[in-house]
Amino acid sequence: MEIAIRLIEESDYEQAYAFQCEYLDRETYEDFMRRVKSEPDLYFVTADGRDVVGVCYGSPSKKDEAVMNVNGIAVNLDVTKPYARVGLGTNMLLVFEKAAKQKGYKTLGVGSADDPKVEAFYLKNGYQPTELVVIGADHEQWERVRVDDYESGRLRREELRRSYNPKEVIFILAKALQET
DSSP states (O other), rough: OEEEEEOOOOHHHHHHHHHHHHSOEEEOOHHHHHHHHSSSGEEEEEEETEEEEEEHHHHHSOOOOOOEEEEEEEOOOOOSSSOOSSSSSHHHHHHHHHHHHHHTOEEEEEEEOOOOHHHHHHHTOEEEOOOOOOOOTTOEEEEEESSSHHHHHHHHHHHHHHOOOEEEEEEEEEEEEEOO
């Protein structure tokens, strides 16, 4: 295994696009290329030789110029391959955090999937819950609620699920980028 985390290269585009569509965001190839070209130094791939086995990408927050958002991060979860749950996601996140910090960002923000394993990944990597977002069937935001910590957020999420019967209720998490 020759694993490397690096910036996306032109030769990665088709594989990264297919990987992203399978694990994260379904978008047109044109939208994917716009995303890559708009922030080329914030789209990372994990490659095993010539095979893309992970992606991590983000974009500046539209609400706060000090915040960089992690828009997507995923590793190949095929159980016949040696990529899942071996630290590749954490290492990609660290590389992304370093790049964001070098660009002058003070905080990373991320919306977690409504999945305990994904939430645990972010918590393990130092992200703290700040909000819950109630999302309807058409992906519209119904409500945003501030939270103080993960445990109280989990309880509040269950209340929101009972009240709204939404498609999902996700955590928004943040991590301050430390000064060195």
